[in-house]
Amino acid sequence: MAKVTQLIHNYLRHSKRFPHVFCPGCGHGIVLGSLIRSIDSMGLAKDDVVLVAGIGCSGRIPVYVDFNTIHTTHGRALTFATGIKLANPRLKVIVVMGDGDALSIGGNHLIHAARRNIGVTALVLNNHIYGMTGGQSSCTTPTGSFSTTTPFGQLEDEFDISRVAKVCGASFVARTTVMQASAMDSLISEAVMHPGFGLVEILSPCHTQYGRKNRFKTCVDMYKWLQKSSPPLEKYRELTPEKQEKAIATGIFEKKDCEGLEEKYARMRRNLRGER
Amino acid sequence: MAARSRRNKTTEIFALGNEAVVEGALIAGGTFYAGYPITPSTEIAEEMSSRLPHLRGGVFIQMEDEIAGLGAVIGASLAGRKAMTATSGPGFSLMQEHIGYACITEVPLVLVNVMRAGPSTGMPTNPAQADVQQARWGTHGDHPIIVLSASDVQECLRLTVTAFNYAEKYRTPVILLLDEVTAHTREKISLPDPEDINIYSRLTPSMPPEWYMPYEDNMRGVAAMPPLGAGYRYHVTGLIHDDHGYPTSKPREVEHIMHRLFRKIDQFFYDIQIVDETQCEDAETCIIAYGCVARSAELAVQQARERGVRAGLLKLKTLFPFPRPAVEKMLRQCSSVVVPEMNMGQMSREIKRVNNGQSKILTLNRVDGQIITPGQILSKILKG
Amino acid sequence: MASKKGESRVKVFLDWCKGCGICAAFCPSKVLSVDKQGKIRVDHEDECINCGFCEIHCPDFAIMVYPREERPPFEANIDDVAPATREELHKIRNSNSK
Numbered sequence: 001m002a003k004v005t006q007l008i009h010n011y012l013r014h015s016k017r018f019p020h021v022f023c024p025g026c027g028h029g030i031v032l033g034s035l036i037r038s039i040d041s042m043g044l045a046k047d048d049v050v051l052v053a054g055i056g057c058s059g060r061i062p063v064y065v066d067f068n069t070i071h072t073t074h075g076r077a078l079t080f081a082t083g084i085k086l087a088n089p090r091l092k093v094i095v096v097m098g099d100g101d102a103l104s105i106g107g108n109h110l111i112h113a114a115r116r117n118i119g120v121t122a123l124v125l126n127n128h129i130y131g132m133t134g135g136q137s138s139c140t141t142p143t144g145s146f147s148t149t150t151p152f153g154q155l156e157d158e159f160d161i162s163r164v165a166k167v168c169g170a171s172f173v174a175r176t177t178v179m180q181a182s183a184m185d186s187l188i189s190e191a192v193m194h195p196g197f198g199l200v201e202i203l204s205p206c207h208t209q210y211g212r213k214n215r216f217k218t219c220v221d222m223y224k225w226l227q228k229s230s231p232p233l234e235k236y237r238e239l240t241p242e243k244q245e246k247a248i249a250t251g252i253f254e255k256k257d258c259e260g261l262e263e264k265y266a267r268m269r270r271n272l273r274g275e276r
Numbered sequence: 277m278a279a280r281s282r283r284n285k286t287t288e289i290f291a292l293g294n295e296a297v298v299e300g301a302l303i304a305g306g307t308f309y310a311g312y313p314i315t316p317s318t319e320i321a322e323e324m325s326s327r328l329p330h331l332r333g334g335v336f337i338q339m340e341d342e343i344a345g346l347g348a349v350i351g352a353s354l355a356g357r358k359a360m361t362a363t364s365g366p367g368f369s370l371m372q373e374h375i376g377y378a379c380i381t382e383v384p385l386v387l388v389n390v391m392r393a394g395p396s397t398g399m400p401t402n403p404a405q406a407d408v409q410q411a412r413w414g415t416h417g418d419h420p421i422i423v424l425s426a427s428d429v430q431e432c433l434r435l436t437v438t439a440f441n442y443a444e445k446y447r448t449p450v451i452l453l454l455d456e457v458t459a460h461t462r463e464k465i466s467l468p469d470p471e472d473i474n475i476y477s478r479l480t481p482s483m484p485p486e487w488y489m490p491y492e493d494n495m496r497g498v499a500a501m502p503p504l505g506a507g508y509r510y511h512v513t514g515l516i517h518d519d520h521g522y523p524t525s526k527p528r529e530v531e532h533i534m535h536r537l538f539r540k541i542d543q544f545f546y547d548i549q550i551v552d553e554t555q556c557e558d559a560e561t562c563i564i565a566y567g568c569v570a571r572s573a574e575l576a577v578q579q580a581r582e583r584g585v586r587a588g589l590l591k592l593k594t595l596f597p598f599p600r601p602a603v604e605k606m607l608r609q610c611s612s613v614v615v616p617e618m619n620m621g622q623m624s625r626e627i628k629r630v631n632n633g634q635s636k637i638l639t640l641n642r643v644d645g646q647i648i649t650p651g652q653i654l655s656k657i658l659k660g
Numbered sequence: 661m662a663s664k665k666g667e668s669r670v671k672v673f674l675d676w677c678k679g680c681g682i683c684a685a686f687c688p689s690k691v692l693s694v695d696k697q698g699k700i701r702v703d704h705e706d707e708c709i710n711c712g713f714c715e716i717h718c719p720d721f722a723i724m725v726y727p728r729e730e731r732p733p734f735e736a737n738i739d740d741v742a743p744a745t746r747e748e749l750h751k752i753r754n755s756n757s758k
Contacts (some may be wrong), residue, residue, distance in 0.1 A: 004715050005724040006733050012721075013511075015520065018676055018721045025680030029719025037716070047507050052351075063361075063511050063522065068504045070354065071513035072347070073377050078345040082349025083359070084504060086335045087308055091355070091505050108348075112340040181716040220685040269329045 004037065011036045011046070013066050021060055023131075025219025027178035027204030031125055034181050035094070038188040041065075050093045052081045054101035055129040061096050077105030078113045081120040089262040092192055093120040100130050100138040103159050107139075110199075114168035117196040119260030123188065124161050124199060128204035133177050135209030146213040166197040167256045172198035173254040178205070179227045180250065187252070196258040202217075203230065203248065286466045293432040293459040294319035294362075297388055297452070298327060298611060300436025301360055303470050305477065306386070308359035310337045310348035312367060315400040316456045317390040320362040333357075342367035346374040346387070353383045354512060356503025358440055358477070362388035363479045365398060368407060368414070376415030376516045379537070382491070382498070384443035384478055386436065388452045390459045391567075393618075393645040402645030403456035405567050406619040409633040411451045412596045418534060420541040422446070422548060423596040425453045432458065441476040442548060445631050447498050452593065455618065457568040457647055460545055472522055481508055491533065492522045497540030540599055549599040552591040555581065559588025561657050562610040564603060564627060568590040569648050570617050576653035587657055607635040614656050616640035616648045636660075665689070668710040668725050671732055672700045676722035683714035683723055692723075 013016070022028045039049055049067040055061040055074035062069035068091075070186045072080045081093045102110050102124045113120065130136040137147040143149055146153060162175045172194040177182045184202060191198030204228055205211060207219035216222045233251035236244060270276055291299065297320050301309075309324040311317075321338065328334035335352070339345040345361045352359040363371060368389045378385055389411065393404035407414075411423045421441050426432045432454060439450040481488050481500040490510040492499040502508035516525035516530050524530065541548065552570075555564065555577055565573040570591040580587035590606050592599055607613060607627070613635045615624035624639045631637055640656045642648050664680065670691060679698035689707040692700050700723065714723045726732055744752070 004712070004722060005319050008721050016522065019678060019722070022719060024678035025682060026719055029721070030717055033716060033718075033721060044507060045504055050504055063513070068509050070351075071511065071515065072350075073373055073514055076343060076347045076374070079339065080351035080354075082337070082339070082344070083308070083310060083348030083353075084355045085351075086348070087355035087359075088332075088503070088505055089353035108340050108605055109344055110300055112344070119339045144360025178717070178719075185569045218681065220681050223682055223685070265329075266337065269334065273332070 007040055008033055008036050011040070011065050011206060013064055017065050020064055022057065023132055023206075023208040025205075025207050025222075027059070027127070027202075028057055028061060028125060030178040031123065031184070031202055031204055032064065034184040035123070035188060036065065038192070041185065041201070042189050042192060044092055048090065048092055050081075050084055050091050051096060052077045052084070052093060053096040054098065055102050056098040057127070058096050058098040058101065058125040066161045075101050076109060077101065078106060078109040078122065079119070082113060082118050084121050085118055085262050086265065087118070089266065093122055094147050094192060095122045097124050097175070098131075099124060099126040099128065099140040103124060103161060103164065104139045110165070112167040113196050114165050114170035116201065116261050117169065117171055117258055119186075119195055119262050120197060121191045121194070122197070122199045124201045125204045126161055126201055127204050127210060128155065129210040131206045131209045135213065139200040145210075147210070161201045162199070162253050167199075170199050171196035171253060171256050171258040172252075174199070174252045175248070175250050177203040177226050177230045177250060179223055179230070183250070190252075194255070196260045197262065279419065286468055288464055288466045290462060291429055291465050292319055292462050293429045294390070296429045296432035296465055296604070297324050297362065297436045297454070298323040299467060301434040301440065302327065302331070303433075303473055303475070304358065304437040304440035305475055306358045306440060307331055307334045307353040307359050308349065308357040309335070309361065309431070310352070310359070311345040311361040311363065312339055312341050312342045314342070314364045314367045316392055316459050317362040317364045317388065319459070320388060323548065342370040343374065346371045346385075348379075349385050350374060350378055350383050351517055351589055353385050354504055356506075358384070358444065360388065360440075361387040364390045364392050364400070365394075365407060368410065370467070372414040375451075376417055376422070378480070379415065379421060380514055381512050382447035382501075383449070384447050384501075385449050386439045386443055386452060387449060388454060390454045390456060392456050393643070398634065399645045401456065403568060403647060404618045404643065404645065405453075405455055405569070406622065406643070407453065408595060408619065408622040410428070411453060415418060420448065420538050421596060422450045422541065422594070423453060424450065424550075424593055425566040425595050426458055426593070427567050427591060428458065428463055429463045429544055431593070433465060433467075437473060438550070439525040441474070444478040445476050445498070446544065447478065447501060448541065453567065455567045480506070485509070489519045491517060491519050493519065493532070493536050497536050497543065513651040545597055548594055549595060549602060550593040551599050551602040552589075552593065554589040554591065556588035556590060556606065559589070559606070560586045560610055561612050561614065561656070562588045562590055562606040562658065563614045563653060564590045564592065564606065564623070565616055566595060566623065567618075569618060572648050572650045573616060575650035576657065579650060579654050580657050582656070585657060592623070595623070600630050603627055604630055605614060607631050610635050612636040612638055612660065614638045614640060616653050616656070618642050618648060663710045665709055666706045667726050667728050668705075668708045669732070670702045670705055670708055670714075671724045671726065672702060673722045673724070674699050676720045678720055678722075680719065682717055682719070684716065686713055688713070725756070
């Protein structure tokens with residue numbers, strides 16, 4: 001197993017200070033490790049990977065890894081990624097976003113990236129809260145739970161990120177949790193290799209801002225809860241409807257053969273130019 | 277060689293201002309357009325959508341909003357493309373955050389803003405010049421920026437080329453302001469031979485990747501910029517960053533980058549300042565104008581001269597950095613300066629700022645969505 | 661991946677460890693614990709079955725499992741130095757008084 005750590009060290013930026021900024025027990029570090037392992041397993045060159053991120057805790061991920069990394073504006077990471085992918089389709093563009101980043105301020109861009117099926121991979125790190133700004137409720141904060149802006153409990157219904165992506169036409173949609181790091185590795189690989197728009201929702205608990213206000217004494221409690229309440233899709237389907245309501249299914253929800261927008265565009269261009 | 281250069285390759289076409297922008301962009305090497313339709317800039321997008329796919333690597337994409345449009349342009353520019361977008365007032369407001377991002381990350385791009393009347397939705401098909409100060413100061417935080425203004429269709433073409441050149445040379449967003457009248461005027465222009473035009477492209481690094489510093493300070497204040505995927509992996513961030521591109525909040529490093537950002541524009545001021553002087557040599561009354569108003573002013577100068585008034589016109593093509601030396605020269609020379617503009621006094625504010633009591637400044641403002649006529653300017657010159 | 665007990669060593673990089681306790685809580689062999697200083701301590705190295713959970717679930721890349729016969733890829737240990745135990749102190753005191 002020592003190779004895993006060595007492998008990660010190969011991809012980290014040596015000029016950056018470690019340990020990284022994330023709070024103790026934050027799942028984002030696990031995602032970072034998983035992302036590195038999956039990129040390594042695909043055999044992609046560091047130069048060919050562009051990691052684009054928005055604002056928030058998740059936005060701090062790219063600075064630590066030695067890829068082409070871009071830390072963009074809040075919610076707009078997918079628009080930058082769209083420009084990069086169309087300008088240079090050879091690049092593998094991976095977008096790291098938080099839940100507020102992807103679904104609140106960037107909701108419009110997410111649904112349109114999914115609709116136009118641009119060949120980028122979106123990793124949405126769902127921690128149910130705005131972590132970096134101090135624990136305000138987000139569009140994925142579960143109904144009834146507490147945050148600094150819902151001191152009496154969240155009244156609004158929450159977004160189901162994977163469902164949103166699926167109905168908007170994303171051609172690859174999957175959900176996993178940071179408790180299933182090996183499964184996450186393969187899902188990220190699959191999404192990156194998928195030709196069209198791929199979205200992987202990753203449940204990454206935030207104990208500092210969300211857990212403490214919602215009766216999780218330690219971050220380990222959150223991880224235990226996550227392990228218990230995130231059955232694979234097959235098991236989830238066997239549950240009674242009452243139990244389904246409390247559980248979060250994980251696995252691949254959508255996978256369809258398709259062609260990314262950049263490929264379609266390149267074909268149109270070849271036809272117009274009379275090439276091949 | 278001599279024979280080839282004698283051959284006249286210019287062609288004349290009948291074009292809208294918006295179409296001339298497209299011609300200029302293509303001559304300058306633009307291959308990427310992303311935007312969102314908004315009157316009165318739509319012809320630029322339409323023309324781009326049919327022209328770009330014919331080019332090698334050309335990309336046109338209609339995004340979901342203006343924010344996304346400028347985002348995609350920044351992405352494409354990072355990937356090595358000469359990229360642009362076009363919009364009008366409301367879209368320009370939405371783009372402001374990304375303009376700031378492009379300033380701090382030093383991403384070259386061209387943004388054409390076809391100005392229409394009024395705040396908010398205003399009057400989409402009427403002209404105005406009211407986005408001048410927004411172009412300068414619209415995005416938050418201190419930042420340098422280059423703002424150009426075109427007054428006729430031929431200039432739309434030439435200044436688009438210039439805008440791309442400045443963007444690439446100084447690694448900065450360049451805003452080209454048109455007004456609705458200029459954008460929608462159809463007139464004869466000559467398409468220059470691309471070989472006769474000086475095209476500037478960004479410098480890419482010459483050193484091995486390990487040596488490369490993406491925001492290195494050098495004599496020019498502008499570091500070389502590799503495209504994504506070329507082996508120079510670096511971090512781009514909207515946070516204040518150090519020379520290596522990593523976020524920093526150390527006072528010395530923060531001051532360093534802010535000063536360099538301003539210096540890279542300031543030290544090349546005379547390269548960026550473009551003004552046209554018409555009959556200014558002996559002028560006693562000078563009109564300082566830009567955009568479509570400058571065309572009215574040209575006629576007003578003629579008419580004033582016919583009536584024995586020694587009038588001249590200083591046409592500003594660069595609005596920011598403010599062409600202070602050229603303006604100050606006229607302020608010293610003339611007893612009165614007329615500043616006609618289709619807003620409540622956005623440029624005259626700048627001119628008054630540098631006047632220091634040297635000259636009498638007469639403002640002529642029109643905000644009813646109609647252009648300022650030569651007659652209006654003439655009577656301002658005559659009556660004071 | 662998994663191997664027999666007693667074949668692996670576990671190394672915690674205390675400099676990077678933030679003591680979140682995920683590795684200790686989910687270790688199937690209870691090899692690890694959180695010590696009083698809020699860092700991870702390796703208690704029962706011999707019990708480790710090299711399942712690898714801790715290594716891929718550590719958010720801080722601060723734990724590493726490697727085969728016992730191999731040297732770790734890098735290490736900066738200050739070996740053989742530890743505070744004296746109560747017995748040692750007692751022994752020293754007695755020997756000096758002689």
